[in-house]
Amino acid sequence: MVPLYVLIVIGVAVGALTGITGSSGVLIVVPALSYLGLSFKEAVGSSLLVDVITTLSVIFVYFKHENVDVKLSTLLGAGALVGAQLGSEIAFAVPERALEGAFIAFTSVMAYVSFRRSRNPRLNLNKLNLGRLAYAVAPLLAVMVGMVTGTLGASGGIMFIAVMMLLFSIDVKKMIGTATLAMLFSALSGTVAYALSGRVDLYASAVIGIVAIVSGYYFAKFANRAKPSLIYAFLGSVFVLTSISELVKVI
Template sequence: MVMLVGLAFFGILVGFSSGFFGIGGGTILVPALIYFGYDIKMAIGISVMQMIFSSMFGSYHNHKAGSLALKSGLILGLGSFIGAAFSGMIVDAMPHLALLILFAVILLLSIYKMFTASLEPQLCPNESTFLLLFIGVFVGAISISTGTGGAIFLTPALVGFLGWDIKKAVGTTLFFVIFGSISGFISLSAHGYVDYAVGAAIGLGSVIGVYFGVKLSHRIDKKMQKRALLILYTVMFILTFNKILSEMNIL
């Protein structure tokens, strides 16, 4: 019980990050749970369960604030729901180290794309239905299989490739997380990769944190938000890369 209470308080931090960065929280939660001693596959399942709580509550507040592109978010979400349905099979098929490496590689690509992205959105950002659906399927399958909601990969894609405004991208990607997390939760539960008590404790804590994270996200300027995202991505990459080296017995 003491451990669950402690995890609930940790969930507040995860939720704050989720609301502020527009992510599901898995980018922080998966590496943290691994360092707490959880196997990566169980850490992924717990992370995906927590995302359901934070993404729903955060998206409600983003919608109220007008920073959610609902139509595009639904298309991306549909793709994510389809892609995430394969997460249980992907996690089953890939060894522990391969999942860590995949997570690190996609983080590195996200850092590069976010660093080079312009803060000024295109006059007519790309919102092609087919393209958004394809991106949703791909990101949903890969992200849920690595324990993230996909927003950490999706935000650089929307801002860097499709020319979206960063505020609109952050609000929409958190909404996108809802669909993939529900689908992934069903798939990972069926394969036995979810600790329900831990996931619920962190998820309930994240509801508190996400409220304050979303509020701050709406107030901060775009330049500061981009810098904060880059710092988050870099820290998570360093932690993940260090874990890879440990797994390979290099450290």
């Protein structure tokens, strides 16, 4: 059994990550639990349950600051629900080494994107001017986000943000709040799939999640007052560290 104090430290870190950036705790939970002896697929399933628990307090803070678009969150979450089930089926059939390689590639690309945004948070990435049609396209793209949820355990926070950057002109803090609520839907769907296959460590997930609820609440309050450039720089640093740690493990 993993020592309690280790799970508490992981929980604090997950709360900080989700509270500040709205991204999935997968970046911390999967590498940490893999190092501590869980299989990659068990770590992914546990990470998804942690996301379900953690997002509750984070969403509360963003709602309090009116930084959540409920309509858009629902559309993104609905698409991700479908995609997560498809992705979990793919994950169960793919060798773990291939999944780990995909995980490293994903975190490396997102590190580049985050640091680029940290240098110019106001950079206009809204390339598609679809008007109201954007609300129809968003859930279709969310299906692909959900597939990543099912395969890599990333509940899609940062990917939901990427979809919103592409289709809508929204403030970064509202994007984070909206992405966090959408992430709850995708994480819940993925958790069910992994739990039914017995690939969730309930003890580790519960401890990490409960601690992350508390830390996530306070870090979310901090994020709602922080500069966007700081948020992006923090996220980029986490992506880099995660990529390196998982690469070392694979090698």
